[in-house]
Amino acid sequence: MFHIIKTRKIFYMISLAIIILGLGSLLTRGLNLGIDFTGGNIVELKFKNAVTVQDVRGSLEAYKLEDSQLQSGGDNTFLIRTRVLSQTESEQAIQGISEKLGGATLLRNELVGPVIGKELTRQAILALVIASVLMSLYITWRFEFLQAIAAIGGLLHDVLIMTGIASLLQIQIDSTFVAAVLTIVGYSINDTIVIFDRIRENLRMNRKEDLGELVNKSLWQTMARSINTVLTVVFVLLALLFFGGNTISNFVTLLLIGIVCGAYSSIFISGPGWYDLRRIQKDRKRAGKAAA
Amino acid sequence: MKWGSVTRLVAVVIAVAVIAVLSIQPIFPNVKWLPLTKGVSLGLDLRGGVHVTLEAKDTAVGKVNNDTMSQLKETIERRVNAFGVSEPLIQQEGKNRIIVELAGIQDPEKAVNEIIKTAFLEFKTEDGKTIITGADLKNATESKDPMSGQVEVTLEFNEAGTKKFAEATAANVNKRIAIMLDGQVLQNPTVNEPIPNGKARITGYSSLEEAHTIALLLKSGALPLQTEVIEKRTVGPSLGADSLNKSVKAGIIGVIAIFAFMLLYYRLPGLIANFALLVYTIIVLAIFSGLHVVLTLPGIAAFLLSMGMAVDANVIIFERLKEELKEGKTLRSAINSGFNRAFVAVLDSNVTTLIAVAVLFYFGSGPIKSFAVALGVGIVTSMFTAITFTRWMLHNTADTGIKNTKLYGA
Numbered sequence: 001m002f003h004i005i006k007t008r009k010i011f012y013m014i015s016l017a018i019i020i021l022g023l024g025s026l027l028t029r030g031l032n033l034g035i036d037f038t039g040g041n042i043v044e045l046k047f048k049n050a051v052t053v054q055d056v057r058g059s060l061e062a063y064k065l066e067d068s069q070l071q072s073g074g075d076n077t078f079l080i081r082t083r084v085l086s087q088t089e090s091e092q093a094i095q096g097i098s099e100k101l102g103g104a105t106l107l108r109n110e111l112v113g114p115v116i117g118k119e120l121t122r123q124a125i126l127a128l129v130i131a132s133v134l135m136s137l138y139i140t141w142r143f144e145f146l147q148a149i150a151a152i153g154g155l156l157h158d159v160l161i162m163t164g165i166a167s168l169l170q171i172q173i174d175s176t177f178v179a180a181v182l183t184i185v186g187y188s189i190n191d192t193i194v195i196f197d198r199i200r201e202n203l204r205m206n207r208k209e210d211l212g213e214l215v216n217k218s219l220w221q222t223m224a225r226s227i228n229t230v231l232t233v234v235f236v237l238l239a240l241l242f243f244g245g246n247t248i249s250n251f252v253t254l255l256l257i258g259i260v261c262g263a264y265s266s267i268f269i270s271g272p273g274w275y276d277l278r279r280i281q282k283d284r285k286r287a288g289k290a291a292a
Numbered sequence: 293m294k295w296g297s298v299t300r301l302v303a304v305v306i307a308v309a310v311i312a313v314l315s316i317q318p319i320f321p322n323v324k325w326l327p328l329t330k331g332v333s334l335g336l337d338l339r340g341g342v343h344v345t346l347e348a349k350d351t352a353v354g355k356v357n358n359d360t361m362s363q364l365k366e367t368i369e370r371r372v373n374a375f376g377v378s379e380p381l382i383q384q385e386g387k388n389r390i391i392v393e394l395a396g397i398q399d400p401e402k403a404v405n406e407i408i409k410t411a412f413l414e415f416k417t418e419d420g421k422t423i424i425t426g427a428d429l430k431n432a433t434e435s436k437d438p439m440s441g442q443v444e445v446t447l448e449f450n451e452a453g454t455k456k457f458a459e460a461t462a463a464n465v466n467k468r469i470a471i472m473l474d475g476q477v478l479q480n481p482t483v484n485e486p487i488p489n490g491k492a493r494i495t496g497y498s499s500l501e502e503a504h505t506i507a508l509l510l511k512s513g514a515l516p517l518q519t520e521v522i523e524k525r526t527v528g529p530s531l532g533a534d535s536l537n538k539s540v541k542a543g544i545i546g547v548i549a550i551f552a553f554m555l556l557y558y559r560l561p562g563l564i565a566n567f568a569l570l571v572y573t574i575i576v577l578a579i580f581s582g583l584h585v586v587l588t589l590p591g592i593a594a595f596l597l598s599m600g601m602a603v604d605a606n607v608i609i610f611e612r613l614k615e616e617l618k619e620g621k622t623l624r625s626a627i628n629s630g631f632n633r634a635f636v637a638v639l640d641s642n643v644t645t646l647i648a649v650a651v652l653f654y655f656g657s658g659p660i661k662s663f664a665v666a667l668g669v670g671i672v673t674s675m676f677t678a679i680t681f682t683r684w685m686l687h688n689t690a691d692t693g694i695k696n697t698k699l700y701g702a
Contacts, residue, residue: 044531046530087404087405087408087521087524091401091405094401105528105530106401106526106528107527107528107530107531108525108526108527108528108531109400109401109524109525109526110524110525110526111521111523111524111525112522112523112524113347113520113521113522113523115347115522116345116522116523123655124655126655127651127652127654127655130651131647131648131651131652134647134651135644135647135648138643138644138647139644142640143640175660176590176659176660178652178655178656178660179590179652179656179660179663179664182648182649182651182652183594183597183648183652183663183667185648186644186645186646186647186648186649186667187645189641189644189645189648190601190604190641190642190644190645191641193637193640193641193644194608194637194641197636197637197640197641198637201633201636221615222611224611225604225607225608225611228553228557228607228611229600229603229604229607231553232550232553232554232599232600232603232604232607233597233600233601235546235549235550235553235600236543236546236547236549236550236596236597236599236600237546237597238546239542239543239545239546239549240539240542240543240546240593240596242542243538243541243542243545244538244539244542244593245534245535245538245539245542247337247531247535247589248535248539248589248590248593251590251593252593255593255597
């Protein structure tokens with residue numbers, strides 16, 4: 001068992017490196033935004049006969065939609081992502097393609113106007129800010145202000161890494177991204193609080209103990225719980241990822257990244273982060289006293 | 293070995309097993325709320341259906357306000373009712389939007405067409421002047437005169453419409469007033485005499501059925517505002533069924549993995565936790581059923597995630613129990629102090645998570661709301677079962693005389 005507080009700078013560096021990598025990707029490649037944010041149409045068709053991407057693209061030409069994004073979902077299903085189409089336009093196109101390529105069933109047809117995306121972004125940021133403020137209030141009440149800061153810092157870390165990895169892997173972002181981020185925020189803070197609870201208890205029992213040792217001890221005491229809890233959730237998520245179908249695979253992938261990242265940040269960022277905050281505060285007080 | 297606690301444990305296991313079977317199997321068809329799975333309805337993404345958000349815009353004759361919006365909503369309700377969908381959802385969102393959700397329909401695209409049909413109703417004079425729009429039409433009904441057998445459609449206008457219609461008919465006696473739907477002539481009756489009371493009759497139909505169609509078109513055509521589809525999501529029934537099958541299968545595999553892990557890692561308490569998880573599932577199902585929660589794909593994911601959460605409360609307690617046992621406490625006092633110390637951690641951590649869920653519920657819509665509800669219900673229930681049920685089970689198990697602390701993971 002290594003000393004987490006003594007080696008904490010290594011973990012800070014690892015996190016920083018991933019965040020910088022993610023931010024770099026965000027700046028250069030951006031996010032792979034779905035129609036929820038950009039506006040547009042997504043049509044999912046299942047053809048009766050075997051068809052190729054070229055067939056589908058060719059049949060789209062008649063409707064000036066050959067620039068659309070095409071994605072084969074296997075089993076003769078295709079996702080066609082186009083610009084915003086009116087009801088009549090999409091109906092004509094779907095019917096036309098179906099006739100030309102020997103019949104198709106419409107599995108899904110989604111249209112999102114350009115207004116929705118802007119609202120979604122605004123609401124997502126607002127939701128995140130409000131959740132953070134409410135959680136810090138609760139933590140300040142039950143624990144202390146510095147722990148609230150450390151916990152929220154851990155959350156910021158999780159959100160940055162999730163968004164960064166979503167950009168790196170070019171995972172498509174839709175409205176469920178917001179749900180995924182907030183769920184991870186909920187889980188990550190849960191892990192953090194269990195750790196802080198142990199620190200709080202150890203502080204009560206042994207006031208004289210060196211703070212670094214005490215935090216390290218608390219982190220290791222809760223380690224089995226932290227890992228086991230993540231494992232049980234990861235089992236479920238992996239099952240959903242492999243057997244749950246295409247519709248939610250993006251959502252589940254993001255949750256999976258977030259859960260692992262959240263557990264990591266609770267142990268290696270929020271815990272040690274609070275130790276550093278506490279140390280800085282003490283140093284300041286001492287400096288203040290010395291000056292006086 | 294204390295036989296009292298053994299009997300209690302056996303009784304609980306049997307009771308839970310019976311309740312579990314009753315919850316999912318229709319054994320008593322006469323009991324309305326059984327099986328519990330019946331009370332949980334599936335969302336659009338799992339049974340196929342359509343979600344449409346309409347945005348209303350001002351027209352020359354109608355401005356967007358509370359009155360016109362509720363009129364618009366009523367009109368859409370009538371249209372939706374005309375094609376007989378069970379439990380349609382039609383609600384206003386914000387100032388100028390209306391959300392329509394129809395589940396379980398075979399042809400979602402056709403339904404959208406019916407709803408958004410911009411059917412704009414107007415009454416025009418021969419020289420092409422619009423006198424009244426659909427906004428002024430209160431009702432249209434077909435009827436058959438029992439004596440003469442003549443079929444007619446009776447129109448009824450609101451106050452403003454009555455006034456306008458009276459003026460127009462007075463000025464157009466023996467001329468025609470065309471009733472136009474979306475710019476197409478629906479009816480073109482001749483004005484026989486001025487109509488001051490706001491009730492007009494159109495005659496000359498060949499059958500009651502024809503009159504009914506016209507009356508319905510007149511009624512449903514009365515859209516007071518222009519609408520535009522800003523969001524539409526249709527899911528075909530086959531994709532919905534496929535998603536449901538796959539997510540249920542994935543869920544079962546995930547849960548089996550959790551069960552196996554808990555049993556292998558925590559042994560006897562793991563078995564109890566698994567049993568508590570079963571109880572937890574039944575309670576959540578009962579709550580879903582009671583609240584008529586609509587289960588969506590993200591909702592199922594949330595339910596499965598909350599199972600992870602439910603296990604977590606037990607994990608915290610068992611880890612504590614192990615520590616207390618290692619310190620040399622007796623089994624009984626280890627269980628007690630383990631629970632007491634773990635409780636604070638479980639409470640604080642779950643409250644903070646609930647805050648995130650509440651915010652998600654407040655800001656989310658549709659499937660995301662369903663996700664938040666499922667997660668929230670799961671967290672509260674998991675806290676309850678871990679603190680009450682697991683504890684009771686552990687105490688009774690300890691009482692039976694199984695004192696080998698190795699079985700408890702220590």
